Amino acid sequence: MNRRGSLLLAVAAAALFAASNARAQEKLEIFSWWAGDEGPALKALIDLYSAQNPKVQVINSTVTGGSGVNARAVLKTRMLGGDPPDSFQVHAGQELIGTWVVANRMEDLSGLFKSEGWNQVFPPGLLGLLSARGGVWSVPVNIHRSNVMWYVPANLKKWGVTPPKTWDEFLVTCKTLQQKGVQHPLALGENWTTVHLWESVALGVLGPDDWAGLWSGKLKFTDPKAVAVWNTFGKVLACTNPDASGLSWQQATDRVLKGGAAFNVMGDWAAGYMTTTLKLKPGEGFGWAPSPGTSGVFMMLSDSFGLPKGAKHRDAAMKWLKLLGSKEGQDTFNPLKGSIAARLDSDLTKYNAYLQSAAKDWKSNKVVGSLAHGAVAPESFSSQFGTVMEIFTSGNNAQAAASAAQAIADQVGLGAATPAAPGRG
Numbered sequence: 001m002n003r004r005g006s007l008l009l010a011v012a013a014a015a016l017f018a019a020s021n022a023r024a025q026e027k028l029e030i031f032s033w034w035a036g037d038e039g040p041a042l043k044a045l046i047d048l049y050s051a052q053n054p055k056v057q058v059i060n061s062t063v064t065g066g067s068g069v070n071a072r073a074v075l076k077t078r079m080l081g082g083d084p085p086d087s088f089q090v091h092a093g094q095e096l097i098g099t100w101v102v103a104n105r106m107e108d109l110s111g112l113f114k115s116e117g118w119n120q121v122f123p124p125g126l127l128g129l130l131s132a133r134g135g136v137w138s139v140p141v142n143i144h145r146s147n148v149m150w151y152v153p154a155n156l157k158k159w160g161v162t163p164p165k166t167w168d169e170f171l172v173t174c175k176t177l178q179q180k181g182v183q184h185p186l187a188l189g190e191n192w193t194t195v196h197l198w199e200s201v202a203l204g205v206l207g208p209d210d211w212a213g214l215w216s217g218k219l220k221f222t223d224p225k226a227v228a229v230w231n232t233f234g235k236v237l238a239c240t241n242p243d244a245s246g247l248s249w250q251q252a253t254d255r256v257l258k259g260g261a262a263f264n265v266m267g268d269w270a271a272g273y274m275t276t277t278l279k280l281k282p283g284e285g286f287g288w289a290p291s292p293g294t295s296g297v298f299m300m301l302s303d304s305f306g307l308p309k310g311a312k313h314r315d316a317a318m319k320w321l322k323l324l325g326s327k328e329g330q331d332t333f334n335p336l337k338g339s340i341a342a343r344l345d346s347d348l349t350k351y352n353a354y355l356q357s358a359a360k361d362w363k364s365n366k367v368v369g370s371l372a373h374g375a376v377a378p379e380s381f382s383s384q385f386g387t388v389m390e391i392f393t394s395g396n397n398a399q400a401a402a403s404a405a406q407a408i409a410d411q412v413g414l415g416a417a418t419p420a421a422p423g424r425g
């Protein structure tokens with residue numbers, strides 16, 4: 001064979017080797033909305049997975065957009081189109097149960113929970129949220145708190161105000177701040193953050209029992225107590241920035257940090273952003289308090305991952321789920337994410353001062369579930385709640401918003417899908 005021939009042969013052999021190698025390499029595609037600023041905690045978990053499973057190539061598919069607003073739509077197309085990722089992020093509770101579990105598209109993970117001993121290490125209330133129809137449907141990686149009000153201690157001192165303890169007190173503080181030149185004391189972001197704010201106002205006005213009553217069907221949205229939520233909400237909205245719809249939740253947080261606003265109500269992923277991305281010290285660079293009127297109540301949500309039927313790399317996905325539920329996995333992910341472990345045996349020394357305080361509240365507070373983040377209502381309800389919000393913001397008509405919410409609740413049979421009390425149990 002001449003030189004050219006042997007060179008061609010070598011090239012062909014190398015190509016063949018590369019192709020068979022690629023075929024032999026196992027893959028894992030995980031799907032979430034933890035992109036950009038939201039990514040570091042997930043990356044730490046993926047790094048841990050890769051160290052444990054060096055042969056698996058992890059494909060980290062993300063669709064940007066806080067609270068999964070865009071990711072859920074992409075996931076829907078993929079699930080319905082028969083192209084599921086191997087594992088995907090979903091809020092524990094009705095968000096998964098009411099969609100892919102009822103559609104029979106998820107694998108039951110009861111066996112995994114049993115073999116990993118998870119029925120003993122996750123709180124019973126959380127297990128209840130993950131369970132339905134005789135199965136357990138996703139692995140929780142964390143507990144986030146929705147009802148937190150963030151601020152900068154030095155700025156509040158400068159303005160001579162303190163974190164308000166009720167929404168009425170907030171409205172007084174709002175006026176005081178406006179007189180001091182802070183035109184829009186409460187920073188607000190894009191649409192879903194309006195629903196996030198609403199749930200804190202509703203919890204503060206109604207209290208935990210009536211809040212839970214909305215989701216069990218015990219309290220109608222048209223009950224005068226529930227209508228009153230919208231009246232307060234309208235006044236609270238008047239304290240927010242008019243450019244809200246153009247801001248991500250991070251940008252709304254930035255506005256508080258830069259002194260353009262005094263407060264922001266956001267879940268504690270904001271703590272993750274402020275500590276992990278911005279390197280601020282809890283208690284110094286930022287402060288926190290339960291959102292007004294919700295002291296002693298922990299509005300929870302949990303990020304979890306499930307296993308869709310037909311996952312192309314099922315074995316790799318099972319290993320991913322095992323890592324997610326493990327103590328090492330949770331204590332790697334959560335200190336960076338701004339959440340606490342879902343497990344009861346996590347090592348709190350790895351967590352910062354904010355997270356230690358959240359862990360304490362999670363143990364001692366009354367626990368309720370979040371609407372904006374999938375715990376208490378199925379997607380058929382929550383995806384239409386934006387319309388209720390539009391009805392309200394277009395005319396400030398509390399009664400109209402309340403009737404619309406009740407009509408949707410009736411349409412989707414809200415009370416019938418009541419989750420077990422979410423919490424620690």
Ligand code: GAL
Nearest residue numbers: 038065066067068269303373
């Ligand atoms: C929540 C999610 C958090 C965080 C947040 C902002 O729904 O549970 O982990 O990602 O959205 O995107």
